[in-house]
Amino acid sequence: xxxxxQDGNKLxxxxxxxxxFPRVFDCIRSAKREILLETFIVFADKVGIELKDALLxxxxxxxxxxxxxxxxxxxNLDGDYIADLVHAGVHIRMxxxxxxxxxxxxxxxxxxxxxxxVVDGEVAFIGGINFSADHLMDYGPKAKQDYAVEVxxxxxxxxxxxxxxxxxxxxxxxxxxxxxPVTEHQGEVRIKLVVRDxxxxxxxxxxxxxxxxxxxxxxxxxxxxxFLPSYRLLRELRNAARRGVEVTLILQGExxxxxxxxxxxxLYNYLLRHDVIIYEYCQRPLHGKVAVVDSDWAxxxxxxxxxxxxxxxxxxxxxxxxPALNTQLRKHLNSLATDHCDRISLQxxxxxxxxxxxLIFICFHFLRHFPxxxxxLPAHTPKLELPAIxxxxxxxxxxxxxxxx
Numbered sequence: 001x002x003x004x005x006q007d008g009n010k011l012x013x014x015x016x017x018x019x020x021f022p023r024v025f026d027c028i029r030s031a032k033r034e035i036l037l038e039t040f041i042v043f044a045d046k047v048g049i050e051l052k053d054a055l056l057x058x059x060x061x062x063x064x065x066x067x068x069x070x071x072x073x074x075x076n077l078d079g080d081y082i083a084d085l086v087h088a089g090v091h092i093r094m095x096x097x098x099x100x101x102x103x104x105x106x107x108x109x110x111x112x113x114x115x116x117x118v119v120d121g122e123v124a125f126i127g128g129i130n131f132s133a134d135h136l137m138d139y140g141p142k143a144k145q146d147y148a149v150e151v152x153x154x155x156x157x158x159x160x161x162x163x164x165x166x167x168x169x170x171x172x173x174x175x176x177x178x179x180x181p182v183t184e185h186q187g188e189v190r191i192k193l194v195v196r197d198x199x200x201x202x203x204x205x206x207x208x209x210x211x212x213x214x215x216x217x218x219x220x221x222x223x224x225x226x227f228l229p230s231y232r233l234l235r236e237l238r239n240a241a242r243r244g245v246e247v248t249l250i251l252q253g254e255x256x257x258x259x260x261x262x263x264x265x266x267l268y269n270y271l272l273r274h275d276v277i278i279y280e281y282c283q284r285p286l287h288g289k290v291a292v293v294d295s296d297w298a299x300x301x302x303x304x305x306x307x308x309x310x311x312x313x314x315x316x317x318x319x320x321x322x323p324a325l326n327t328q329l330r331k332h333l334n335s336l337a338t339d340h341c342d343r344i345s346l347q348x349x350x351x352x353x354x355x356x357x358x359l360i361f362i363c364f365h366f367l368r369h370f371p372x373x374x375x376x377l378p379a380h381t382p383k384l385e386l387p388a389i390x391x392x393x394x395x396x397x398x399x400x401x402x403x404x405x
Contacts, residue, residue: 011325025054028055031061035065035118038115066091095384113302122182127300151318202311205309209305217243220246224251227264289303300320
C-alpha cells in the first residue's frame with residue numbers, strides 16, 4: 001500500500017523513554033475498543049512489566065488487543081510473561097520465529113523492525129523506541145538516545161491500516177472491530193506514512209530520503225545509529241554538499257554494536273573530502289533514526305540507513321512537513337552536536353587511510369550487495385506464530401510467504 005499525504009494532523013515529538021513510555025501507557029490504560037502494537041523488542045524488565053500491566057488492565061475491560069513482536073528481537077521473552085497476556089485474552093504473535101542452533105538465534109534477517117502503537121483508531125505512536133528499560137536514562141551509560149512521535153488526525157487511519165494489513169495478509173485475523181476513520185482535522189501538520197517491505201515497497205523509504213536530499217537548498221541534518229547507505233544515498237549526500245548545502249551527520253561515538261560503528265567510519269574520508277560535516281555522539285549510544293531538511297521536512301521512524309533497514313527489514317517512517325517540528329528537532333540535534341559530540345576532522349579520518357582503503361572498498365561493496373545474497377537463502381520466509389506457552393494452548397499455523405513482505 002502506498003499512502004498519500006494527509007493534512008490536518010496534530011503531532012508531538014517524544015524524546016527518549018522518559019517522554020515516550022508515559023504517553024503510550026496512558027493511552028493504553030484509556031483504551032476503549034482496540035490496541036494494535038508492533039515492536040522489535042519487548043523485555044520483561046520494568047518497562048516490559050509496566051506494558052504488560054497496562055495491557056492486562058485494558059484486556060480486563062474488553063479491549064481487543066493485537067500484539068506483534070519480532071521473533072529475533074523478542075526471542076528471550078519468558079513464558080510466564082506471554083502466558084499472562086494470552087490467558088487474559090491478548091492476541092500475541094511472533095514474526096518469523098526460528099529454532100535456535102547451538103543456543104544461537106538463526107533468524108537474523110528480514111526482521112519486523114517497525115515500532116507502532118495505535119489506540120482506538122484515534123491516536124498512534126511511531127518511531128525507534130522499543131519496550132525496554134535501556135531507553136531510560138537511569139539504565140546507566142548504555143541508555144539509548146532515541147525518538148518517536150505521537151500523532152492524531154487522519155494519518156492515524158493509515159498507521160492502523162498498515163498494522164492491520166500485516167495481520168490479515170498472514171491470516172492471523174479475520175477482521176478487526178469497525179472503527180470510524182478519523183476525518184476531522186486535529187491540527188495543521190501534513191504527514192505521509194512510508195513503509196518498507198520485501199514486495200512492492202522495497203525502496204520507498206530510501207526514495208523519500210533521496211527526494212529530500214535532491215531538493216535541499218539550505219541545511220540537512222541526519223542522526224542515525226547505523227549508517228551504511230546505498231550508493232544512491234551516498235551520492236546524494238555528496239551532491240547536496242557540493243551545491244553548498246550544509247550537510248551534517250550525527251553518528252554513534254559510543255556504539256552499542258561496535259562493528260556497525262566501524263563500518264560507518266569507513267566512509268568518513270570520502271564524505272569529509274566532499275565537505276560533509278560529521279559528528280560522533282559520545283554521551284551514550286545513539287539509537288535514533290531521524291532527519292531534518294531545510295525548514296519544513298523531517299522524518300522520524302524505525303529505519304536506519306544501512307543494508308538491513310533499507311533492503312531487508314519491515315520498517316515504517318513518517319515524513320513530516322511542519323516548520324514547528326523541524327525547528328524543534330533541529331535545535332535539539334544542534335544541541336547534541338554542540339554539547340555531546342566530537343567533530344571528526346579530515347586529518348583524523350585520513351590516518352592510516354592508505355592501508356585501510358582496500359578494506360573500505362571491499363567491505364562497502366560487499367555490504368551493499370549483502371541483501372541480494374541474503375535474499376537467495378530459502379530459510380528466511382517470514383511468518384507469524386502464536387507462541388506456544390504450554391500444552392493447553394495450541395499454536396496457530398499462521399504463515400505468510402516471503403513475497404508478501
